Amino acid sequence: MAAYGALVSLMHIIDRLEKHPSPPISIYKQQLESLTENVTFLQDFLDAYIPPAVDDHEADPLECRIADAVYAAEDVIESQIVLQIHNRYTIIGDIIITLGVATIEEDFYHDLQQVIEEMNLIKKEAMEIATGADQMQRKVSSTHAGSSSTVKESMMVGFDEVLLEVLDKLTGGQLSRQIIPIMGMGGIGKTTLARHVFQHALVKEHFDICAWTTISQTYNVREALREFLSQVSGNSGSDDLSEGELGLKLYQYLWGRRYLIIMDDMWSIEVWDKIRSSFPDCNDGSRIIVTTRMSNLNLQLGESYGVGMKFLDEASCWDLFTNTVFGGESFPPELEDIGKKIVANCKGLPLSIATIGGLLAKSERTREYWVRIEQNLNSIVITNNDEFCLKILRMSYTYLPNYLKPCFLYMGVFEEDRSIRASMLKKLWVSEGFLKPVSGKCLETMAEEYLKELVDRNLILVDELGLSGNVKFCKLHDLLRDVCLKEVEKERFYGIIGEFPLVKDNERRVVFQNAGRRVIREVSRSLSHVRSIICYEGINFERPHNLRLLRTVKAYDRDTHRRDKTIEGGVHFLGNVFQLVNSRHIAVRLHSEYQSFPSSINLLWNLSTLIVHVEPRHEVVAPIEIWKLHQLRHLECMSLQTDRGGLILPDPPSEMVIMENLQTLRGVHNLYLNEEVVQRIPNVQKLHLIYNSEYMERANCLSNLECLSKLENFYCSIYRGYDEYLQRISFPHSLKKLKLILNSVELDEILQKIGWLPLLQKLELWGGTFKRGKWDTIEGQFRSLKLLQLDYCNGLKNWTMAESSHFPLLQELRLLGLDELEEIPSEVGEIATLKSITLKYCSESAVVSAKKIVEEQEELQGDQLELRVRAEVWNRRLQRLASPNFEVTGIFNAKLLESSSIQYPQVFLFE
Incomplete structure (x- = not known):
């Protein structure tokens, strides 16, 4: 709902202006109170408002008026912010000159007052609607509670195991009354499954009484009780009974009888709380089935018997499609390949398969027609059968x-x-x-x-x-x-811009999708009101202009970049982006070798996220003014190489400004983490640091790390020759994830420190040396560790564990390049939580010991084995170890071996 989102957004602007230590503007108290009162009232109104029935292609006119009024308020306020900042400062080169406070308060007051008056009119109209009981009271017709006689026949394909599971829960287990939720997204087959259960011969034989009703989101308790009573008693003459009388009578009919009640399409626990007293528990094996899209309803019902519906597998999809289209007839060979494409595009959703299959069953069976259907599948599924699918x-x-x-x-x-x-x-x-x-x-x-x-x-x-x-x-x-x-x-x-530059007037958000430079240039001229620009990866949004109200620009995405390293999209001119003083979120890619943020960055009074990607070996320098960004929550600099390229952050100014909102600081080079810096970032949760120069020689460069009491995620890479400084670190006990690039540092002492971290769940060590050649884990250490990864840790020959309790919660073990390791401790196989072991280019004896662990687990657990081992090996002979639970792959080409080289981990693989 655009109107509701706009109201919440406007309140954020008002709240930040009030709480910011140096807001760019102030709003007159009387106007502020009127604006806040209107926004609060309209939010509450929309929470209870049910729009009148309108065309599905048109938005509700009242909601549109609310959205437009709120947008106008945002435009007035944020335009005034731009004017004030531009009149207060001028930027010459990279120097900010303060001109004094220049205001245009009279125009601002008048423009804002006009918006408030429009909102007053809307509020008055909303109050009149709110007093009308017919409009504000949620009513449900009897069609929301359908009897079993109206249940349509539908095919049950691919859910045989789930059906048997539900039947087992119905007829077995405890005699006390149990609730069985069937959960899943709309169209996945919950109701179909419930109907087959309801009609199953075993169910009819096992239960004395079976009843079904549909609850729906806008439920009617009295109507649901009346429907149940009608089915269990066979008497529909209960229209004159009250809700309480219906519940009592239903209770009496069910008492002493084993019953099955199905409540289809339940959306909240509230309806169950209101009718639960009508269903007695006589310890006779009675059951209640609830179908719901709400996965958390299982816990709210206080039951542990839930059944989750999953997407159909490939074979089941094909069976359902074939049966729907051709029934018992054979599938024409000339249509089989295009039919399989159609089925694959349905993504395992039964509703989609049934809808498109129903269309094809009544259509011409030519390849040309089926190809057209395949090319327009989603739009056909959505629009072809409104009652069945879209609704x-x-x-x-x-x-x-x-x-x-x-x-x-x-x-x-x-x-x-x-x-x-x-x-x-x-x-x-x-x-x-x-x-x-x-x-x-x-x-x-x-x-x-x-x-x-x-x-x-x-x-x-x-x-x-x-x-x-x-x-x-x-x-x-x-x-x-x-x-x-x-x-x-x-x-x-929002509007989506593709091959053609079509932009509607006053578009608030624009998504550039498959747009070329010509389209972007044309569109850029008509984006003066745009608040958000989202670019698919590969879009070059080079020179933003006339975007003074822009809040969000996302022109870089580390995940899509990781999938395709050849992508050239991004923003070339950083300075142009930082002229946008209302920006909140900036994610861009930089292309020049060496860039610095302009000193005017501190004018971005509302910036909360700044993410820049630089090319390998390139750096971006932040000015000292960056320490004045009060609202900054995430500051990240990405590069494909962690030891080359990143953010240079200067020492903070003498003026004390606490960046209390800062949570993420990633990709920073040579940060002097002294007491003063720690005090500026007290609430940082993710910290990613790279040290690659003599800068490490500054005294106690990392000695204050333990003072960051909120730190949960720490990454540190230290360039060769300065490893000894890592030994001085004392880690905060709040750490949950830790990754260290160590080179030649001795691991014996540092692992002692790490092992006692009480909350540590993920540990990755790259490099380092086991000076004594062995690792003896100690009882009581690594109590919370779930993932352990050791990459090219030199000298490790013997790893001993007294018992499996040393890693009581370990789920994943990853070992890479440990070519001296003699074996994995057998106690690892006894860890109850362990799910996987991954070995890459470790010693042959380590691989053999992993195979032994799998064999021992297979003997103990049989078909219930959950442990899986994947080994990448140099030696082709080790392929003979392969089994269903032990995968063996590797590089066996000598030339490929010679050309292979060890690479540092990528920055964005660490989360």
Whole structure:
């Protein structure tokens, strides 16, 4: 919902102006109070507002008026900020000259007052709507509670194992009443599974009473109880009974009978809390099935019997498609290859396969027609059967809480099938102002909660989890992305620029997708109101101009760059970007060898994220004014080589400015981490430092690291010849992730320090030497470690563990280039949490010992074995060790061996 997101964003601007230590403007108290009151009222109004039925292609007029009024307020305020800063300072070369305070307060007051008056009119209209009970009260017709007689027949393909699992939960286990949630995204087959269970012969024989109703988001408790009672009693004459009377009567009918109740499409725990007393627990094996898109409902129901629905595998997709299109007929050979492309594009979603299959079943069976269908698959699935497909998928969006809608709509700015880094997504949500502040929580915590809620609602798919169980990468299903883009177009949330330079008036956000330089040049002339520019990788956005209101520019993405190192997209002229004083998020790529940020960087009063990528061996120098960026949360400099290229950060000025919001400092070269610097960045959580010169000789360069009590993620690379300075480090106990590039430093003493870190979950060591040739782990160390990676640590021959309790939570063990290691301790195989061992170019005896660990686990666990070992070896003979749980690959070409070389890890592989 664009209107709600705009209201939250405006409140962020007001809040930052009030709390900033040196705000660029101030708003008259009376206007500030009126503006705040209007925004707060309209937020509350939209939370309860149900728009009247309108065309699906048109946004609600009232919401559009609200959005336009809020946009106008933002324009007035941020334009005034630009005027004030430009009138207060002038920039000659790279020098800022203060001219004194020049104001244009009269015009600002008048313009803002006009906006407030428009918002007053909207507020008055909203208050009239709010008093109308018919508009504000959520009603549900009886069609939301369908009886089993209306259940359509549908094919059950690919879910045989899930069906058997549900039947087992229904007929086995405890005699006490149990709730069985069936969870998954819209269209994945939850209702189809429940219907097959409901109609199964075993269920009809096992239960005395079976009843079904659809709850829906806008549930009606009385109607649901009446429907249940009608089915269990066979008597529909209960229209005159109250909610309490219906619940009591239902309880009486169910008492003493083994019953199965199915509640389809439940969206919240509230409805269950209101009707649970109507279902007795007689210890007779009664069961209740709930289908839901809300994965977290399982925990809220207090049950552990949930069943998660997954996408269909390739074979099941093909079976469902074949049965839907041809029934019992044979599949025409000339259509089989294009049919398989169509099925592959459905991405395992049964609803998509059923919809497109239903269309093809009633259409001409020619190759030309099927090719057209394949080329336009998603649009056909979304528009062909509105009642069956679009309505189901749109429902997930329609019933989202308002505060989540902008975050979901924003997912459409990313490419189709893109794996999206969660940390980057959360930074963008923050910069766009989507997150409604909550007292006591930082915006990143709010973003994490929003992301989790969207995942729980099965609107966002988890692509990769981090060690802590957090979402590291996520995705959006193609069909949900299409629903998202349709809502985006309807609500004017952002515009997508492709091969043609089409920009609507007053576009607030623009996504450049497959746009050439000509298109970008043409479009740039009409972007004066744009707040966000998102460029797909490969887009050259070189000379931004007339973008004084821009908040977000993302013209670089480390993940897409990692996939294709030949990409040339980015921003060439850093100075032009920094003329944008309202910027909050800047992610760009720099191309010249040596650049410095302009000293005017401190005019970016609202900047929260600055990410720059430099070419290998290139550096970017920050001015001393960078220490004055109060709002800065993330400062990152990326390079393909960690020891070459990065950010030069000067010592802070004598004037004490605490950067209390700073959480990430990445890619900084030769930082003198003295007491004064530590005091400036007290809340930093991620710190990535590179030392590659005699700068390390400055006394106690890293001795204050332990004073950073919030530090969770630390990376440090020290160039050859200065390893001894690393020995002086005392690590803070808050560390969860640690990666060190050590070269020749002795590991015996430093591992003693690391081992006692109580929260450490991930440890990566590159280089270093085991002086004594052995590593004896000590009981009580590495209590929280989940991933251990040792790369080219010289001299390690013997690794001994007294017992598996030394690494009680270890999940992954990665060993690279340990060519002297005699064996992996057998106790490693006894670690209950261990899931994988990866060996790359280690000694033959180490590989053989890993194979032995797998064999011992196979004997103990049999088919339940979860441990997997992957070994990359030099010796072809070791391929004979391969087995289902022991993969062996390697480089066996002598010329390739000679040309191979060890490379330093890439910066952005460390998260």
